[in-house]
Amino acid sequence: MxxxxxxxxxxxxxxxxxxxxxxxxxxxxxxxxxxxxxxxxxxxxxxxxxxxxxxxxxxxxxxxxxxxxxxxxxxxxxxxxxxxxxxxxxxxxxxxxxxxxxxxxxxxxxxxxxxxxxxxxxxxxxxxxxxxxxxxxxxxxxxxxxxxxxxxxxxxxxxxxxxxLQVRPFLNPLSIRKIPMLGEVTYTTLSRIGIRNIKTLSEMPIQVLQQMLGKNGVDIWKKANGIDLTPVEPYRERKSISTEHTFDQDTIDIVLIKSILLGMVEKLAFQLRTEQWLTSVITVKIRYANFDTETKQKRVTYTCADHTLSQLVYELFDRLYLRRMRLRLIGIQFSGLVRGTYQIDLFEDTQELMALYQAMDKMKKRYGIDAVTRCAAANLKHREKQIKQIIDK
Structure with missing residues (x-):
């Protein structure tokens, strides 16, 4: 059937x-x-x-x-x-x-x-x-x-x-640009050897396309022949994403805490962009050394940009951390999520900033999430090591 x-x-x-x-x-x-x-x-x-x-x-x-x-x-x-x-x-x-x-x-x-x-x-x-x-x-x-x-x-x-019975007659005359997930680079590569419509692509030996384009060549050959076994994934709306950090030693070092918050924001924002989410509610949580736990929340314009989210997180932390006591845990939650097809907030961010985030995300996907980071977050591990050495002495 x-x-x-x-x-x-x-x-x-x-x-x-x-x-x-x-x-x-x-x-x-x-x-x-x-x-x-x-x-x-x-x-x-x-x-x-x-x-x-x-x-x-x-x-x-x-x-x-x-x-x-x-x-x-x-x-x-x-x-x-x-x-x-x-x-x-x-x-x-x-x-x-x-x-x-x-x-x-x-x-x-x-x-x-x-x-x-x-x-x-x-x-x-x-x-x-x-x-x-x-x-x-x-x-x-x-x-x-x-x-x-x-x-x-x-x-x-x-x-x-x-x-x-109408799939092949429907697909054959169309441009290969119509195939989902076939990008500009692949289109240019195929055009150079005369493959511009789906019929020509579907008649190419699959081994040739695999040699030219790797696994992607096999995928687009199947799509050109109307073959796609991908299931329809049942819809489940994600409510939030979050992360927490528990300190090895309770701390009152604000510079260290904010460096960790920045690193947490970067990783969550990268996850938002990768999964194509925008967040509208920011929540910051702190837990004192005596286990008292407090949170503060703010509703914001939909975004998934690091620079925007980090400033909001800092603002909430400054309003939340009022007691001069050591902290044992900090946490961030992004909720009020909506689906989007854009990597950053196109309503606010510039073309240059959009290009920067796309380049950073590309490097993170290829070399790992820690491949590119801000200086404050990059110095985090070294600073934590220094503090641990001081405490051990």
């Missing part, structure tokens, strides 16, 4: 949410982003017509489309709308995977025994549109790869059903 996997994608989600709040924005070229040195978080189809794209510098976008209206963006609004749609889908569908803030996979395998799967999906889409007021596109096929490509072809506000 063929699988039945639906892919749902909200059309220009951030822009659609803003238009839901202000109908005068309908039909206008809209850019969601912040500041002259910021980048485009999202844009309307009217703006895309002029060449504007996500992650493009705002200045470049305004040169391409000077008549566009720039809106800073409201992550709280987008998060609330995403939760509303998630609730609607989870009430109806048997297995749901939330791939991002505006993208979902549904495993509907076996449901056609009771009623047409495509008809059921169409009715769900109408329910979402009616209750949320937001436009979306979807495709139904035999796996996640084909249904995602199908949704891209159906946009905007379209629908496609691609049964197993």
């Amino acid at each position: 063929d699988r039945a996997i639906a892919h749902l994608d909200l059309d220009t989600f951030f822009v659609s949410c803003e238009r839901l709040q202000d109908s005068s924005l309908n039909g206008l070229p809209i850019i969601i982003g912040g500041g002259d040195r910021g980048v485009v978080a999202s844009c309307s189809y009217e703006a895309r017509y002029f060449g504007v794209r996500s992650a493009m510098p705002i200045r470049m976008a305004m040169k391409l489309c000077p008549q566009a209206k720039i809106i800073k963006g409201d992550m709280q609004l987008y998060s609330n709308m995403s939760h509303l749609i998630t609730d609607i889908i989870c009430e109806q569908a048997p297995v749901v995977e939330k791939a991002s803030i505006d993208e979902f996979y549904l495993d509907l395998t076996g449901m056609d025994r009771f009623f047409g799967t495509y008809k059921w999906t169409s009715e769900l889409i109408e329910k979402i549109k009616k209750e949320s007021g937001l436009p979306l596109s979807y495709a139904l096929s035999i796996n996640k790869t084909v249904s995602k490509i199908g949704t891209g072809q159906a946009k905007p506000m379209g629908a496609l059903s691609i049964p197993s």
Whole structure:
């Protein structure tokens, strides 16, 4: 029995949410982003017509489309709308995977025994549109790869059903750029040897692609042939991430404590970006030598940037640590999480800062989480060793 996997994608989600709040924005070229040195978080189809794209510098976008209206963006609004749609889908569908803030996979395998799967999906889409007021596109096929490509072809506000016998005829004429997770470097490599459409790629010997691209070559060959056994992972919303540090010796050394806090923030922020989360609630915990435990919490604008989070953590610690007693434990928790597809907060951060974080994260993924760190955190282990030597004497 063929699988039945639906892919749902909200059309220009951030822009659609803003238009839901202000109908005068309908039909206008809209850019969601912040500041002259910021980048485009999202844009309307009217703006895309002029060449504007996500992650493009705002200045470049305004040169391409000077008549566009720039809106800073409201992550709280987008998060609330995403939760509303998630609730609607989870009430109806048997297995749901939330791939991002505006993208979902549904495993509907076996449901056609009771009623047409495509008809059921169409009715769900109408329910979402009616209750949320937001436009979306979807495709139904035999796996996640084909249904995602199908949704891209159906946009905007379209629908496609691609049964197993139609998978190859559907994929063959498309550009290899349509294959999910096929990046610019791989596209350039394949283009140089004349592979530009999916049909040509699917007919290449798999051994040749493996020699050229390694394991990635095997993966994209399978996708080009409509093969994808990846399961739909049931949706479970993560509530928080946290970490704690217990001192070997109770301490009152503020410099040491703040160095440790910085290192903890860096690791948690890297985890946020790697798993594509943004946090809106920061909590700092301290435990005194007599085991008294206190916490302080602050709600903030959604972010996952080290420099922002570290300043907030320092601020909370300074407000929390009022008794001049030794500490035995410190902890940090990031909660109020929302899914995002961006590595940093595109509404506030500049293009240069975005590039810096991307470079740092790339090095951490390749060489380990401690490969790149700030000086204060880098000197931490040496300082702890010095203190231990003094105490031992």
